[in-house]
Amino acid sequence: MAYVAIADRDHEQHAHDPETFITKYVWSQDHKVIAIQYGGLAIAMGVIALVLSLFMRLQIGFPGTFDITPYEYYQYVTMHGMIMVVYLLTALFLGGFGNYLIPLMVGSRDMVFPFMNMLSVWVFLLSCIILGISFFVPGGPTGAGWTLYPPQAILEGTPGVDWGILLMLLSLAVFIVAFTMGGLNYVTTVLQARCRGMTLMRMPLSVWGIFVATILGLLAFPALLVAAIMMLLDRTLDTSFFMPSLLSMGEALDTEGGSPILFQHLFWFFGHPEVYIVALPAFGLVSDLLSTHARKNIFGYRMMVWAIIAIGALSFVVWAHHMYVSGMNPYFGFFFATTTLIIAVPTAIKVYNWVLTLWRGDLHFTLPMLWATGFIFTFVHGGLTGLFLGNVTVDLPLSDTYFVIGHFHMVMGVSPVMVLFGAIYHWFPKMTGKMPNMTLGTIHFWMTFLGTYAIYLPMHYIGILGMPRRYYAYGDTDFIPASATSVNEAITIAAIFVAVAQVVFFINIFYSMYKGKASGGNPWRSASLEWQTPDTPPKHGNWGAELPEVHRWPYDYSVPGDDEDFIPQNHPIKPGESSVGS
Amino acid sequence: MFTLLFIAMCFSMVVAFFLIRRLQEKPWTQHGILEGTHDKDGLTSSAPKVGLWAFLGVVTSVFLVFIGAYFMRLDNSHGGISAGQMQGWVPLDEPGILWINTIALILASIAIQLAHGFSSSPDGRTKMRRYFNAAGLLTMAFLVGQVFAWREIYATGNFNVASPAFAFFVLLTTVHGLHLIGGLVAWSRAAARIRHGLEQAELQEVAALRQSVALCATYWHYLLMIWIVLFAILLST
Numbered sequence: 001m002a003y004v005a006i007a008d009r010d011h012e013q014h015a016h017d018p019e020t021f022i023t024k025y026v027w028s029q030d031h032k033v034i035a036i037q038y039g040g041l042a043i044a045m046g047v048i049a050l051v052l053s054l055f056m057r058l059q060i061g062f063p064g065t066f067d068i069t070p071y072e073y074y075q076y077v078t079m080h081g082m083i084m085v086v087y088l089l090t091a092l093f094l095g096g097f098g099n100y101l102i103p104l105m106v107g108s109r110d111m112v113f114p115f116m117n118m119l120s121v122w123v124f125l126l127s128c129i130i131l132g133i134s135f136f137v138p139g140g141p142t143g144a145g146w147t148l149y150p151p152q153a154i155l156e157g158t159p160g161v162d163w164g165i166l167l168m169l170l171s172l173a174v175f176i177v178a179f180t181m182g183g184l185n186y187v188t189t190v191l192q193a194r195c196r197g198m199t200l201m202r203m204p205l206s207v208w209g210i211f212v213a214t215i216l217g218l219l220a221f222p223a224l225l226v227a228a229i230m231m232l233l234d235r236t237l238d239t240s241f242f243m244p245s246l247l248s249m250g251e252a253l254d255t256e257g258g259s260p261i262l263f264q265h266l267f268w269f270f271g272h273p274e275v276y277i278v279a280l281p282a283f284g285l286v287s288d289l290l291s292t293h294a295r296k297n298i299f300g301y302r303m304m305v306w307a308i309i310a311i312g313a314l315s316f317v318v319w320a321h322h323m324y325v326s327g328m329n330p331y332f333g334f335f336f337a338t339t340t341l342i343i344a345v346p347t348a349i350k351v352y353n354w355v356l357t358l359w360r361g362d363l364h365f366t367l368p369m370l371w372a373t374g375f376i377f378t379f380v381h382g383g384l385t386g387l388f389l390g391n392v393t394v395d396l397p398l399s400d401t402y403f404v405i406g407h408f409h410m411v412m413g414v415s416p417v418m419v420l421f422g423a424i425y426h427w428f429p430k431m432t433g434k435m436p437n438m439t440l441g442t443i444h445f446w447m448t449f450l451g452t453y454a455i456y457l458p459m460h461y462i463g464i465l466g467m468p469r470r471y472y473a474y475g476d477t478d479f480i481p482a483s484a485t486s487v488n489e490a491i492t493i494a495a496i497f498v499a500v501a502q503v504v505f506f507i508n509i510f511y512s513m514y515k516g517k518a519s520g521g522n523p524w525r526s527a528s529l530e531w532q533t534p535d536t537p538p539k540h541g542n543w544g545a546e547l548p549e550v551h552r553w554p555y556d557y558s559v560p561g562d563d564e565d566f567i568p569q570n571h572p573i574k575p576g577e578s579s580v581g582s
Numbered sequence: 583m584f585t586l587l588f589i590a591m592c593f594s595m596v597v598a599f600f601l602i603r604r605l606q607e608k609p610w611t612q613h614g615i616l617e618g619t620h621d622k623d624g625l626t627s628s629a630p631k632v633g634l635w636a637f638l639g640v641v642t643s644v645f646l647v648f649i650g651a652y653f654m655r656l657d658n659s660h661g662g663i664s665a666g667q668m669q670g671w672v673p674l675d676e677p678g679i680l681w682i683n684t685i686a687l688i689l690a691s692i693a694i695q696l697a698h699g700f701s702s703s704p705d706g707r708t709k710m711r712r713y714f715n716a717a718g719l720l721t722m723a724f725l726v727g728q729v730f731a732w733r734e735i736y737a738t739g740n741f742n743v744a745s746p747a748f749a750f751f752v753l754l755t756t757v758h759g760l761h762l763i764g765g766l767v768a769w770s771r772a773a774a775r776i777r778h779g780l781e782q783a784e785l786q787e788v789a790a791l792r793q794s795v796a797l798c799a800t801y802w803h804y805l806l807m808i809w810i811v812l813f814a815i816l817l818s819t
Contacts, residue, residue: 112629180640187636192629197615201607218636219593222643226651230753239749241655254744257671262654265586266647297610305605316590553609573613 029114030540031099036431037121038182039096045128046088047502052080054499061492063473070472071159074143077470078160079131081146082168085274086175087131089416091124093281094179094217097423098186098210100431104530105207107195107548107570109541111185120185123178127171134160134167142168145470147271150242150263154235156249165235169228176221186214195529197550201305202569204528204554205298208305209284212312213277220273220316227266234258261326268319275412276315280308282419283350286372288554289422290354292526293369294361295565297555299353307346307353314343324392325399333392340390344383351380362558362565366524367441371422374449375415382411385460400470403463406456414452421448421505428509429523433536434516440508447501454494458487527566528554586650593643634797638804641761645808648754649815655746656819674747676817677734683727684813690720691806698799701792711776714795717802718769721762728755747819754812758805765801772798 025033056076059068068076099117103110111117134141143159144152152158153165160168190203190211203211230241234255242263243255291298298304320328320336354376363369385407389395398404421444425436462484467474474480522531534544548570556567562574656671697713700706732752743749772794 113633180637184633184636184640188629188633192632199607199609201605201609218640219643222640223647226644226647229757230651233749233753237743237749240744240746241651241749256744257746259655262651265654266651269586269590269647301609302605302607309605313593313595316593317587319590549615551615552613555610577613 027118029110029118031103031111031114031117032431032538034117034121035096035098035100038099038124039092041121041125041128042088042091042096045083045091049080049083049088050499050502052076052083054495056080057492057495059472061489071140071143073472074145074470075141075159075164078143078146078148078168079135079141082172083131084413085146085278086172087128089278089412089420090179090217090274092420093278093416094186094210094214095121095124095182097206097281097285097427098182098214100427101206101530102186102189102210103193104430104533104538104542105204105528105554106190106193107198107529107543107550108189108193109543109547112188112193113185116181117185120178120182123174123181127174127178130167130171130174134164134171137163137167139163147264147267148231149267150231150234150260151244151246151258154231154243166232169232169235172228173225176225179217179221183214183218186210187218195547195550198529198569201302202550202553204284205287205301205304205308206281206284208308209280209282209287212308213280216273216280216312216315217277220270220277222270223266224270227263227270230266231263261323264323264326265320268322269316271322272319273312273315276311278412278416280312282375282416283308283311285423286375286419287350287354287357288528289368289372289419289426290357291555291557292426292524292528293364293366293372294358295364295557296357296361297553297557299356299359300349301553301555303349304353307349310346311343314339314346318343321390321395324395330392337390337392341387344387344390347383351376351383366425367436367438367445368422368426368524370442370445371418371425374445375418375422378410378418378449378452379415382407382409382415386411397466398463400468401463402459402467402469405469406459406463409452409456409459414456418449421445424509426524427530428512429519429536430530430533431537432513432516433519434512435519435523436512437508437516440504440511444501444504444508447504448498451494451498451501455491455498458491462487522568525564525566527556527568529569532568532570586647586654589646589650592646596639628793630793630797631800634800638801641804641808644757645812648757649811652750652754652815652819655750672742672745672747673819674735674745674751674816675738676751677731679727679731679734680813680816683724683731684809686720686724686727687806687809690717690724691802693717693720694795694799694802698795701795710795711773714769714773714776714798717798718766718773721766721769721802725759725762728759731755751816754816758809758812761805761808765798765805768794768801769798 024030028034028037053076055066055068056073058066059073059076099111102108131141139160139162141160142148142153142164144154144165148165148168154161158165190207194200194203230239233239234241234243238254240255240258242260243253243258244260245256246253287298287304318336318339320332321340324333324336358373365373385403389398389404389407425441428434428436465481465484466479467484474485519536521533521536524531529548529550530538532548533542550569551572552567552569554569556569558565559567561576567574693713694717697710697717700710700713732755735748735751772791775794776791
């Protein structure tokens with residue numbers, strides 16, 4: 001039977017051709033426009049969260065100077081965490097890069113369900129608006145901490161207990177709906193709409209990372225949804241899913257027998273895979289950046305794919321390592337510590353492979369490459385401290401200290417962000433047809449890279465001193481020396497420095513969009529399919545009259561005996577080249 | 583705790599098993615089109631079908647997590663230090679009407695399967711339409727029946743929201759009902775298309791209809807299965 005790609009069928013192709021400004025840029029069903037809408041919205045949310053973190057740091061670094069109340073402080077902490085993890089990282093990696101890259105990289109004209117894809121971004125906007133509203137309701141947003149642990153999250157005394165927590169839970173539920181609509185698209189497109197010759201094992205690692213992360217998201221987000229629904233009921237209808245019998249403000253509540261630990265299990269059953277929902281796309285994207293800019297095929301492609309899948313599978317059986325101090329049975333602690341350390345194996349394989357890809361490569365320190373190599377540093381750093389915290393006995397004294405903050409910001413804050421910036425600079429020419437400005441980008445990189453180290457490295461030290469996280473002010477505490485206070489001041493200054501660096505990024509993006517040098521179709525001389533489109537930026541339908549055919553994997557760089565140092569995926573077999581099955 | 587762990591293991595295995603077969607390729611040695619290895623050999627045959635199964639994966643995840651939470655709440659120990667007491671858990675007397683509802687949902691599933699069967703023969707179209715409509719009506723009857731079940735419990739005076747057995751009963755039946763209502767939206771669109779489509783009887787239209795009916799059938803069977811599992815759990819605890 002002749003193979004017809006699903007998106008190449010006539011009625012699919014023309015069903016949503018954009019006609020007016022509105023259908024082209026607002027209610028667009030084109031995956032590229034949706035990707036930019038998703039990305040822009042996610043970055044806007046990220047900027048809000050960045051500003052919140054600055055307020056928070058001002059209070060910690062210079063307590064009492066800036067008129068920030070404890071209520072506000074907890075609200076900033078909570079909203080910063082939740083926005084960064086869910087509304088920035090998840091949305092930008094999957095909604096942004098997933099949407100942009102999947103169809104282009106697998107040789108499809110669009111996602112298989114374009115209408116649902118459009119709904120996804122608008123429902124995401126709705127979830128952001130709901131979350132945004134919580135800043136303006138009486139009592140303000142919730143200040144329960146990003147983990148939203150009951151009973152405290154829904155008891156009097158916690159900031160935002162009236163409206164904030166309701167809006168937060170509602171917003172999360174709406175976000176999950178949006179994610180599901182997008183996620184079904186990504187999975188189905190990868191499985192069903194690849195062009196001729198594009199086998200699963202010829203997909204770039206970016207697609208692999210996004211694909212597996214999406215599957216994780218589809219399976220893990222329901223746990224958060226269920227937890228959110230049950231907590232909403234506990235809050236509004238006084239059910240006792242999570243609420244034990246307790247006294248609140250001196251009065252006995254009607255609830256009885258509920259289990260706060262049950263919420264923690266549900267939350268982290270989502271929460272840990274969420275780490276990899278963010279990390280796996282980053283792993284994939286960075287692999288492509290390193291390979292392209294080192295002019296060398298990715299080292300151990302098949303092992304990289306297996307590692308992504310292994311990490312994805314293992315990520316479902318490690319969640320309770322976030323709960324070692326919850327009074328867990330020691331045997332469970334042992335089990336979860338073991339699985340946690342096992343997950344370090346495929347992760348380490350990936351790190352070795354990245355380094356080996358660079359080994360004796362023809363390295364070009366372009367902007368994307370700077371960020372990609374920066375990622376290797378920050379990720380190894382954050383990963384190693386993860387080994388400390390994965391062990392129960394080491395985790396117990398370090399739990400709830402700044403060591404934890406330092407660890408997870410290095411591993412799932414700074415590292416994915418390094419990849420995000422690298423990826424934005426890398427695909428910027430494809431999205432706009434212009435090159436990003438190298439000077440501004442380099443300034444942006446060094447300020448961010450050194451600045452984030454100045455923030456998070458000292459946190460490990462004050463963490464080991466035992467300085468607890470989540471405190472509004474430390475006052476005169478015996479075990480906290482004056483030097484720790486100075487360190488906190490320095491961290492705050494570094495945080496402001498890093499925030500200013502991000503202004504350089506926005507200047508670069510807007511400057512390059514209008515004044516940047518024309519990039520041509522394939523400025524990085526990349527072999528993967530998205531760089532082989534007939535137009536740059538690609539037009540609606542991506543491929544012109546005919547879909548591409550794929551003859552090789554996406555990493556044919558510096559092939560011995562070839563004139564060019566790269567062979568695009570859609571280039572047919574050359575005379576003398578080995579063919580199928582050899 | 584064990585429940586959740588078991589669920590997690592299942593997820594991991596499904597994910598791994600699904601992909602394992604296709605990952606033996608060595609892309610760096612093989613050039614050319616690789617016709618035989620394209621994705622047409624698996625259980626997938628069309629995008630909507632794959633999309634539906636992916637969605638059913640999400641639905642499964644939602645209900646498995648609910649069931650996990652149910653058992654963990656029932657046995658309020660989950661590996662923690664508290665003893666295995668069942669604080670506040672008063673078992674619920676499930677109303678008898680649930681049996682009738684279950685039969686209605688089974689009949690709906692049978693009807694939609696019959697509609698699917700008749701959709702492939704050109705002279706079975708009227709029957710297809712009849713059975714398809716019947717399936718929708720039976721499902722609505724099921725939903726109304728569930729509301730009656732709530733009322734029955736309410737009438738017994740055992741109505742206490744702090745009672746987890748009751749709260750879970752309402753929650754699980756509501757979530758299941760909402761999924762059915764979602765299915766009914768798809769059903770009503772397909773039913774409308776059947777009404778129009780059969781008059782025109784164009785080939786392409788008929789093929790699309792057949793697919794809609796097939797997708798609805800899959801969804802209905804799946805939700806029936808979920809209901810039977812939920813019902814069994816509710817009855818046994």
